[in-house]
Structure formats: structure tokens, C-alpha cells
Amino acid sequence: MVKTGVPLVIRERSNEGSARMDGQFDELERQVMARMREIYGEAVIDHAMNPRNVGSIDDADGFVAVKSRCGELMKMWIRVKEAKIVEVAFWTDGCGATVACGSMATELIKEKDVAEALRVSGQDICAALGGLPEGNYHCAELAANAIKAVVRDYISTKREPWRKAYRRNQGFISV
Numbered sequence: 621m622v623k624t625g626v627p628l629v630i631r632e633r634s635n636e637g638s639a640r641m642d643g644q645f646d647e648l649e650r651q652v653m654a655r656m657r658e659i660y661g662e663a664v665i666d667h668a669m670n671p672r673n674v675g676s677i678d679d680a681d682g683f684v685a686v687k688s689r690c691g692e693l694m695k696m697w698i699r700v701k702e703a704k705i706v707e708v709a710f711w712t713d714g715c716g717a718t719v720a721c722g723s724m725a726t727e728l729i730k731e732k733d734v735a736e737a738l739r740v741s742g743q744d745i746c747a748a749l750g751g752l753p754e755g756n757y758h759c760a761e762l763a764a765n766a767i768k769a770v771v772r773d774y775i776s777t778k779r780e781p782w783r784k785a786y787r788r789n790q791g792f793i794s795v
């Protein structure tokens with residue numbers, strides 16, 4: 621009885637402890653989301669929590685790794701067919717706003733002509749997200765700069781295909 625009773629008590633306590641921790645975690649999550657909603661709009665939260673086009677593209681026609689002035693990194697890949705962006709992917713180690721901007725930036729240039737993509741600005745990304753706090757505007761600039769740089773990489777790689785072979789050693793472009 622003692623032998624079976626001791627682990628049972630421990631299990632009960634541990635279940636209680638785990639339920640309490642779950643409750644504390646849920647409350648913390650609720651507070652974080654409430655705070656986020658005070659700062660960011662629904663579109664920003666949606667793109668930050670469910671980013672579109674995250675990943676990479678093998679043997680892409682254009683690739684770039686761009687760093688913002690605050691040190692966040694954004695990588696972007698495009699596949700182009702007859703001057704149209706048929707596939708786009710991004711990755712970032714940045715904040716939630718940067719994830720949202722990268723996600724929206726890729727949505728804005730998907731199925732677009734490369735010349736049209738070059739015209740997408742930080743302001744366009746910001747507007748498509750329903751606005752950003754002033755302190756996060758440079759996250760949209762980072763995504764817009766990634767678009768411009770990846771299209772330029774596509775154009776120069778088209779002219780000089782040997783550039784593809786050197787991409788892995790490519791340094792970051794600071795913006």
C-alpha cells in the first residue's frame with residue numbers, strides 16, 4: 621500500500637502543479653495577446669502568428685540576405701518566369717512586426733511582374749498591414765529593401781549566371 625500510495629500522491633501533486641502552470645501560462649498568453657492588440661492591428665497579428673511564404677527556394681533565380689540598422693536579418697528568394705515572380709519565400713530572425721512585414725511583402729509581389737515588385741515601398745507594406753507603430757516602420761523598410769535587392773539579384777544573375785555559384789558566400793547588405 622505504501623509503495624503504491626507514494627507515487628500516487630506524487631502524481632496527484634504533479635498533476636495539480638501542472639494544471640496550475642497551465643493556468644498561469646494561459647493567463648500570461650492572454651495578457652501578451654491583449655497587450656499586442658493595444659499596439660498592433662489584426663492584420664499585423666495575423667501575419668506575425670501565421671506568416672505566409674516562410675522558407676526557402678532551391679536554386680532560386682534571385683536571393684538576398686539583408687540586415688536592418690537594428691541588426692535584424694531578412695532573407696528572400698524568388699523564382700521568376702517570363703519576368704513574373706511565380707514563387708517567393710522569406711525568412712527572418714526579427715521581431716513579430718518584421719515577420720508580419722516579410723509575410724505581407726511576399727504576398728504583395730507574388731504573381732507580380734519584377735518591374736512592379738521594384739515599386740513596392742515600405743509605405744505600401746505598412747498600409748497593407750493596416751499601419752504599424754512608428755517604432756516598427758523600419759521593419760517595413762527592411763522588407764521593402766529585401767524586395768528591391770532580391771529583384772536586383774535576379775537581374776544581375778540573369779546577366780551573369782556564374783553569380784549563382786557565389787551566393788552561399790555572399791555577405792549581408794546593410795540597409
Ligand code: FES
Pocket residue numbers: 688690691692714715717718756758759762
Ligand atoms: S527590423 Fe528592427 S525591430 Fe524589426
